Amino acid sequence: MHHWKLTLAYDGTSFNGWQVQPNLPTIQGTLAAALHRITGETLLPQGSGRTDAGVHALAQVASISLATPIPATNLHYALNRVLPQSIRVLTIESVSEDFHARHSARRKTYEYRIFPRALYPRAIPPTLDRICSPMLAPYVWDCPYPLDFAALENAADYVRGTHDFTSFTAVNPDQTSRDESTSSETPEASFVRTIYHSSWHRSDGLYLYRVTGSGFLHHMVRNLVGTFVEAAARRISADDIPGILAARNRSAAGPTAPARGLFLVEVEYA
Structure with missing residues (x-):
């Protein structure tokens, strides 16, 4: 063979x-x-x-x-x-x-791309929102909310390290087995992952989230992004992230961000 x-x-x-x-x-x-x-x-x-x-x-x-x-x-x-x-x-x-x-994989890196349609804070008097090109739309979240970029950065800081990410995985227990993990684990550790890098940056009018981890649960990155956006839209505080992690309950976190903004960027091997 x-x-x-x-x-x-x-x-x-x-x-x-x-x-x-x-x-x-x-x-x-x-x-x-x-x-x-x-x-x-x-x-x-x-x-x-x-x-x-x-x-x-x-x-x-x-x-x-x-x-x-x-x-x-x-x-x-x-x-x-x-x-x-x-x-x-x-x-x-x-x-x-x-x-x-x-x-055989040891680490994976994902990137999530947001097109921030509205300025933060909204201009007074109001101005028209930015328009997302149809050439770009299939590859970004065309987000209508005014997003505080500093809040995105602060929220992303809290997930670095080793945590139980039950709050950020799919609700359906069967779907959580659709695991992006890189090694076999005991049932007690099945929702525990290590995040080595978690940060936002701005480029060409987009907000880009980069995250590198030992593995990722089903919908984990999209649920993280959805929750970070809740903080950036001032619906929750970025300081709520540790409590959401500790809750180990999907209902404690924010909504799932759209799939179209997510890219698998790199898989690392020994």
């Missing part, structure tokens, strides 16, 4: 997430179909994590094992010829048999 590590970029707008689903377009299913067309083999590529419907990736990682003795250069060319243009294979590397895209 030949073992490969694939790094992919994709526009998740028209896909129902990474994980294969019956009768629905997914990244995993589309990649599997392309591999079958090229090699005749039926296999399920293993991803570093299960991005949700509408979420994008700049560097998703997948691992595959093929019996077909095809050179990396030929496989790379063939995949990008067969796959839709919304999915591109950036690199293909030969790896050892024990490499697994998810289990």
Whole structure:
């Protein structure tokens, strides 16, 4: 068998997430179909994590094992010829048999992009809100609320370190098992993650959130962003974040931010 590590970029707008689903377009299913067309083999590529419907990736990682003795250069060319243009294979590397895209990962970085439509505080007299270009709209949260950027920064500071993120994962217990973790854990630690980096910055009129962690629970980044926006919109205080973490209750946190603003940026391996 030949073992490969694939790094992919994709526009998740028209896909129902990474994980294969019956009768629905997914990244995993589309990649599997392309591999079958090229090699005749039926296999399920293993991803570093299960991005949700509408979420994008700049560097998703997948691992595959093929019996077909095809050179990396030929496989790379063939995949990008067969796959839709919304999915591109950036690199293909030969790896050892024990490499697994998810289990071998050590850290992941996500970025969330907000288009702040309204100024903070709103101008007096009122002015028209900024208009989000339709070329940009599929890749940002076109947020209508005036956002205090300093409050976003303060709220993001509180989640650095090792915490129980139960308050920031999906409500459905079955969905929480759709885990972005990078290693196996005991049930008692199943909601505990370590966040190494959590910060906001401004670029080209956007508010960008970067977060790097040992792993991420289902909807965790989007729930963090939704809660930070609640603080920036002055519905809660940024200082409420420690209490929300301590509550270990999804209802204590803010709403889930839209999927279209989220990008998987990097997956790091030992």
